[in-house]
Amino acid sequence: MDFALSEQQRAFRDSVRGFAQKHLAAGALARAHDPAHPFDVARLMARQGLLGITMPEADGGQGGTLMDAVLAIEAVASVCPRSADVVQAGNFGPVRVLAEFGSVEQKARYLKPILAGDTVMCLGMSEPDAGSAVTDLKTSAVADGDGFRVNGTKVFSTHGPYASVILAYVRYAPGLEGIGSVLIEPEWKGVSFGKRSRFMSGEEWVQIYFEDVRVPRENVLLGPGGFRKQIAGFNVERIGNTARSLALGRYCYEAAREWALARRQFGRPLAEFQGLQWKFADMKMKLDAGELLLYRAAANADRGMPSAEDTAIAKAFCNQAGFEIANEALQVMGGTGYSQEVLVEYCVRRCRGWMIAGGSIEMMKNRIAEGIFGRSFSQRPEGKPG
Numbered sequence: 001m002d003f004a005l006s007e008q009q010r011a012f013r014d015s016v017r018g019f020a021q022k023h024l025a026a027g028a029l030a031r032a033h034d035p036a037h038p039f040d041v042a043r044l045m046a047r048q049g050l051l052g053i054t055m056p057e058a059d060g061g062q063g064g065t066l067m068d069a070v071l072a073i074e075a076v077a078s079v080c081p082r083s084a085d086v087v088q089a090g091n092f093g094p095v096r097v098l099a100e101f102g103s104v105e106q107k108a109r110y111l112k113p114i115l116a117g118d119t120v121m122c123l124g125m126s127e128p129d130a131g132s133a134v135t136d137l138k139t140s141a142v143a144d145g146d147g148f149r150v151n152g153t154k155v156f157s158t159h160g161p162y163a164s165v166i167l168a169y170v171r172y173a174p175g176l177e178g179i180g181s182v183l184i185e186p187e188w189k190g191v192s193f194g195k196r197s198r199f200m201s202g203e204e205w206v207q208i209y210f211e212d213v214r215v216p217r218e219n220v221l222l223g224p225g226g227f228r229k230q231i232a233g234f235n236v237e238r239i240g241n242t243a244r245s246l247a248l249g250r251y252c253y254e255a256a257r258e259w260a261l262a263r264r265q266f267g268r269p270l271a272e273f274q275g276l277q278w279k280f281a282d283m284k285m286k287l288d289a290g291e292l293l294l295y296r297a298a299a300n301a302d303r304g305m306p307s308a309e310d311t312a313i314a315k316a317f318c319n320q321a322g323f324e325i326a327n328e329a330l331q332v333m334g335g336t337g338y339s340q341e342v343l344v345e346y347c348v349r350r351c352r353g354w355m356i357a358g359g360s361i362e363m364m365k366n367r368i369a370e371g372i373f374g375r376s377f378s379q380r381p382e383g384k385p386g
C-alpha cells in the first residue's frame with residue numbers, strides 16, 4: 001500500500017498551484033466577495049486544460065482521472081478559494097452528468113461552451129417540497145407530440161441566475177423509476193425566475209418556474225429509469241464539494257498557522273500557547289484523516305464514478321472537518337479572522353453550506369448506515385412507498 005502521490009500527480013498538482021499563484025492570487029479576496037461567476041477565470045482555466053479534466057478528449061476534455069480533478073481543485077483552492085468553484089463547475093457539477101450521458105448533439109450545443117469557460121449550467125434538482133427527500137420531486141414531463149411539456153418549480157440552484165442551460169430532474173411517471181432529466185434553456189417560453197436571493201456564503205440563487213415549457217425530445221438527457229444514473233453522476237459533484245470543504249479548511253489552517261507564528265501576545269508568539277497548539281493538533285489530524293478518505297473515494301473511481309459508500313463517508317467527514325477547521329482557524333486569528341479583510345471568514349461561511357448542499361451530512365450518514373447493516377432503511381412513515 002502506498003499513501004504517496006505519484007511523481008506525475010505531484011508534478012500536475014504543482015503546475016496547477018503555479019498557475020493559480022501566477023494568475024489567481026491577486027484578486028482572490030475581491031473574487032470571494034463578488035457573487036458574479038468569474039468567467040475570466042473560467043476562460044483562463046479552459047486554456048490551461050483545467051476544465052473537463054475527467055472527460056474524454058473526443059468531447060473536448062483531458063481524459064484524466066477523478067484524482068487529477070481533485071488535485072486540481074485543491075491546488076486552486078489553496079490560492080484562491082472562490083476560483084475552486086470554477087473547477088467545480090467545469091469538472092464535478094452537472095456538467096459531468098451531461099458528459100457521461102449526453103448525446104453527441106447535446107454535448108456539441110451545451111458542453112463545448114462550458115469547457116471553453118464561456119458558460120455554466122445549473123442543476124435543478126431541489127424543489128420546495130423535495131429537499132433531502134429528492135425522489136418526492138413533482139416537476140412533471142408529460143409527453144406532447146415529439147417532446148414533453150414540463151411544469152414545476154426548482155429552488156436553491158447554484159449558478160441559477162446566469163446559467164445557459166438547466167439540467168432539470170423531472171418526473172415522467174410515478175415512483176423512482178419515473179424520474180429522469182431534461183436540458184432546458186432559460187430563454188424558452190414558460191421558463192421564469194423569482195427574485196434573486198443569497199446564501200450565507202454570498203452565492204446567489206433563484207427560484208426557477210417551469211410553466212408548460214415545451215422540451216423537444218432531443219433535450220431529454222435521461223428518460224424514465226434515469227434516476228440511479230443521475231445520482232451516480234451526482235456522486236462526482238459530491239466529491240467536488242468534499243474536496244472544496246477540506247481544501248478551504250486547509251487554506252484557513254495554513255493562514256492561522258502563519259498567524260500564530262507571527263502574532264505576539266503576552267510577549268510571545270501565539271504558537272507558544274498550549275491552548276492553541278492543541279487546536280492545531282486537532283486541525284492537522286482532521287486534515288490528514290479527511291485527505292485519506294477523499295483520496296480513497298477519488299482514486300477508487302479512477303476514470304469512472306465514485307462508489308456511493310466511499311463518497312458518503314468522505315463527504316460526511318470532510319464537510320464536518322472542513323467547517324470545524326475553518327472555524328477554529330478563525331478563532332486563532334481573533335478579530336482579524338472574523339474580518340472581511342482576510343478570506344478565513346469567507347471559508348467558514350462556504351464550508352457551512354456544504355454541510356447541507358449535495359446531500360446533507362445526516363443523509364450521508366443514513367447512506368453509511370445502510371452499508372453497515374447491509375440493508376436500506378426507509379425514511380418514510382410505515383406503509384408509504386419509496
Ligand SMILES: Cc1cc2nc3c(=O)[nH]c(=O)nc-3n(C[C@H](O)[C@H](O)[C@H](O)COP(=O)(O)OP(=O)(O)OC[C@H]3O[C@@H](n4cnc5c(N)ncnc54)[C@H](O)[C@@H]3O)c2cc1C
Nearest residue numbers: 123124125126131132156157158353356357358360362379
Ligand atoms: C450552498 C447550497 C447550494 C445548493 N445548490 C443546489 C443546486 O445547485 N441545485 C439544487 O437542486 N439544489 C441545491 N441545493 C439544495 C440542497 O440540495 C438542499 O438544501 C438539500 O438537499 C437539503 O434539502 P432542504 O434544504 O430542503 O432541507 P430538508 O430536506 O428539509 O432537511 C432539513 C434538515 O433535516 C435533515 N433531514 C432531512 N431528512 C432526514 C432524514 N431522513 N434523516 C436525518 N436527517 C434528515 C437534513 O439533513 C437537514 O438538516 C443547495 C443548497 C445549498 C445550501
